[in-house]
Amino acid sequence: MRPGRRGKRRENLWLLLCFLLGSYLYAPSSEAGLREKVSEHVLSNGLKVILLANHKAPVVTFQVWYRVGSRNEQWGKTGLSHMLEHMMFKGTKKYGPEEFSRIVQENGGDENAFTSTDYTAYFENLSADRIHVSLELESDRMHGLNLREDDFQTERMVVMEERRLRTEDNPQAYLIEQLEATAFQLQPYHWPTIGWMENIKSLTLADLKSYYHTYYNPANAFLVVVGDFSPEKLLVDIDKAFGSLPPEVKPDEKKAVDPPQQGERRIFLKRQAQLAYILMGYHVPNLRNGDSYVLEVIATILAGGRSSRFAREFIQEKQLVLDADAENSLLSKDPGLFLISAEPLPGKSTAEVEKAIDREIMRLQTEPVGEQELRKAKNLLEASFVSSQDSLFFQAMLLAHYEIARDWRTVDQYLPTIGKVAPQDILRVAKQYLVPENRTVAVLVPLPTQAKKPQGSEFSLESKTVR
Numbered sequence: 001m002r003p004g005r006r007g008k009r010r011e012n013l014w015l016l017l018c019f020l021l022g023s024y025l026y027a028p029s030s031e032a033g034l035r036e037k038v039s040e041h042v043l044s045n046g047l048k049v050i051l052l053a054n055h056k057a058p059v060v061t062f063q064v065w066y067r068v069g070s071r072n073e074q075w076g077k078t079g080l081s082h083m084l085e086h087m088m089f090k091g092t093k094k095y096g097p098e099e100f101s102r103i104v105q106e107n108g109g110d111e112n113a114f115t116s117t118d119y120t121a122y123f124e125n126l127s128a129d130r131i132h133v134s135l136e137l138e139s140d141r142m143h144g145l146n147l148r149e150d151d152f153q154t155e156r157m158v159v160m161e162e163r164r165l166r167t168e169d170n171p172q173a174y175l176i177e178q179l180e181a182t183a184f185q186l187q188p189y190h191w192p193t194i195g196w197m198e199n200i201k202s203l204t205l206a207d208l209k210s211y212y213h214t215y216y217n218p219a220n221a222f223l224v225v226v227g228d229f230s231p232e233k234l235l236v237d238i239d240k241a242f243g244s245l246p247p248e249v250k251p252d253e254k255k256a257v258d259p260p261q262q263g264e265r266r267i268f269l270k271r272q273a274q275l276a277y278i279l280m281g282y283h284v285p286n287l288r289n290g291d292s293y294v295l296e297v298i299a300t301i302l303a304g305g306r307s308s309r310f311a312r313e314f315i316q317e318k319q320l321v322l323d324a325d326a327e328n329s330l331l332s333k334d335p336g337l338f339l340i341s342a343e344p345l346p347g348k349s350t351a352e353v354e355k356a357i358d359r360e361i362m363r364l365q366t367e368p369v370g371e372q373e374l375r376k377a378k379n380l381l382e383a384s385f386v387s388s389q390d391s392l393f394f395q396a397m398l399l400a401h402y403e404i405a406r407d408w409r410t411v412d413q414y415l416p417t418i419g420k421v422a423p424q425d426i427l428r429v430a431k432q433y434l435v436p437e438n439r440t441v442a443v444l445v446p447l448p449t450q451a452k453k454p455q456g457s458e459f460s461l462e463s464k465t466v467r
Contacts, residue, residue, distance in 0.1 A: 034389075035412045038399065039231050045247035046219030049238055050399055050408055052226040054392060060227025061393045062134035063123040064142070065400050067222075068215035069116045070195070071188040071255055071333060076202070079195015080211045082115040083159055083203060088122065089113075090151040092144040097151065100137055107133045115193055118333035119404050125393060128228040135241040142221065143245045145212060152205045160201070163194050171273040171444055179442035180337070182265050183281045186256040187334055217248035222403060226396040257334055258283065265440040270447055275322065277444035278350040280357065281337035284433050287330050287405055293417045294429040295328040295338055300377040301369060301426075302326040302340070302360060307376070309360050310342075320348050320356060331405040338433065350443050364430035368423035381418050 034052070041049045069081050091097040104111045109126035124134045167173045177192045184190040194200075223242075225234065261283055285292050303310045303326040310324040322343045329336030342353045369377075389395045402411045 033412045034395070034399065035409050038408065040408070041235055043218065043239055043243045045243060045245055046217075046250065047242050047245070048222035048403075049235065050222060050224045050403065051229075051231045051234065052224075052395060052399065053229055053231050054226060054395070055228050057392075058128045058228045059125065059392065060128045060131050060225060060229060061123060061125050061396050062131060062138070063121060063224045063396050063400060064138050065119055065121045065222050065224065065404065066216060067118075067220050067253065067404065068120055068211075068251075069118045069333075070191060070193045071117050072215065072251070073188060073191070073195075076199060077207060078191040078199040079159065079203065080207060081120050082194050083156065083200070084208055084211055084216075085113050085115045085120050085122075086155040086159060087147060087151065087208060088141055088145060090146070090148070090155070092140050092146050094140055094144060095137070100141070103137065104133060109133065117189055117193055119400075121400065123393070123396075131225075131227075131229065131234070132237070135237055139241040139245065142216060142218070142242070145216070147205060147209050147212065149205050152208060156200060156203065159194065160197065163197055163200065167192065167194065168197070171269070171271040171446075172277050174271065175269050175277060175279055175442050175444045178267055178269055179279050179281050179440055182267050182442070183261075183283070183337060183440040184258055186258045188255055189332075189334065189336065214251060217250075218242060218245050219248050219250040222400075224396040224400045224403075226392045226399075253333075255334060261438050261440075264436045267440070267442045268445055269442065270445045272449050273444060273446035274449070275346065276344050276350050276446050278342050278344070278353055278357075279442040280340040280354075280439050281442075282340075282433050282435075282439045283335065284329065284338040285335050286332045287402075287410065290417065291429050291433070292328065292330050293414075294421050294425045295433070296330055296381060296418060297374070297377050297421045298364060298426060298430060298434075299326040299328045299338070300380050301364070301373060304377060304380045309363075313360065314342065314353070314356060318356065319345060321345060321353055324353075324357075331401045333405060354441070361430065361434050364426060364434065366427075369426050370423075374421070374423060374426075378418055378421070382415055385414055 038050060038052045041051070043049065070078065073080050089098065089100055091099060095103070101111060104124055104126070107126060107130045109124050109130060111122070111124040113120065113122040115121075122138065124137075126133060167177060180192070181190055195203075223238065225238075284295055287293070300308070302308060303324060305311065310321075310326070314321045314324050322345050324342040325340070327339045327341075329338070340357055342357065344350055344353050388398055398411060399408045402408045
């Protein structure tokens with residue numbers, strides 16, 4: 001399973017750290033299906049509760065997911081979701097600043113949060129007998145956050161520095177941001193999760209308060225709890241902690257979707273960098289369309305492991321690139337992008353790499369994938385999907401991502417649907433989506449590190465659209 005692509009590097013770092021907790025939150029997945037083991041309940045105020053009991057170890061992961069991310073923001077106000085995530089740790093009327101993290105740590109747990117285009121999520125991993133800590137703290141800040149001007153001013157500077165370090169000083173990350181801004185014109189995936197720098201600078205505390213009161217309420221959130229507990233007893237405790245919170249109107253989740261692209265779009269980004277980089281983004285559907293599962297298989301055929309087509313052709317045989325990857329946005333809330341990326345080796349051009357990528361795509365469109373190669377891709381996807389459930393934390397993450405994208409119950413459709421993908425499906429889907437008029441191409445043109453920066457700017461961006 002691939003989590004939401006655009007939450008991006010920050011989220012992926014935390015997912016990696018939490019994966020290292022696998023031995024601490026170990027929960028073997030001997031059975032493929034989750035649906036029959038999960039129970040769902042909705043409190044009177046609209047809060048959905050998803051529970052999965054697992055008694056293999058006396059631990060629990062408690063996660064609160066809000067159905068709000070950068071897709072819910074407006075022009076000129078980008079970065080609000082991520083900014084609010086920071087402010088959620090600044091205290092409530094009951095608990096002072098930084099007390100949330102201290103209390104969790106004193107009870108032997110760890111906690112954090114992450115923001116994506118489609119959601120903002122908070123979690124605690126604790127001993128099962130300390131689950132009351134999550135119940136108390138999370139219910140308190142869902143309704144009683146204390147937003148202060150001094151904290152806001154401080155955290156805004158922190159977020160601005162975070163953007164500088166992780167995006168503006170990272171040529172590849174900046175290229176991804178520019179590709180998405182070019183590929184999406186109506187959809188709010190146009191802007192980055194962290195927000196544009198000028199927007200971050202202009203945000204106000206009033207903006208943040210309005211955003212919090214609009215989106216942080218029981219009707220726009222859900223809990224996912226996995227671990228060693230009695231579902232019946234825990235549900236009673238959850239109702240006591242969260243059930244008294246006032247019900248609110250659930251915000252409208254519908255957003256504009258880009259119409260079919262009518263021609264290839266290209267951008268060239270000139271930045272100080274050691275190596276060039278090329279990105280291709282094709283508009284594709286999400287899991288609400290069966291073709292998205294075929295695209296999962298295509299991504300694995302192209303870049304899944306050392307024996308994938310990219311690895312064999314580009315790295316081992318032609319020695320053309322340092323790295324190449326393909327990624328499908330299966331679990332995005334709205335239709336997303338099928339991304340292909342490559343980093344040419346020194347002395348190799350992005351033009352050479354692009355031609356090689358195009359040849360591999362043409363193969364998918366004209367030559368049926370062999371039975372052995374198709375079976376290997378499916379096996380890799382199955383192994384990845386099963387291993388994603390090797391901890392309580394990731395079982396909860398899996399359920400939550402599907403709940404955001406559509407419904408947690410659809411999680412059990414993944415393996416059967418992947419198993420049905422046939423060579424004819426790959427031919428059809430590759431011809432339909434992986435075509436030049438449906439893509440945006442972004443190229444990083446490296447400038448020598450000793451080159452003088454353009455006056456008043458850190459970069460030069462050229463773009464063109466072929467209609």
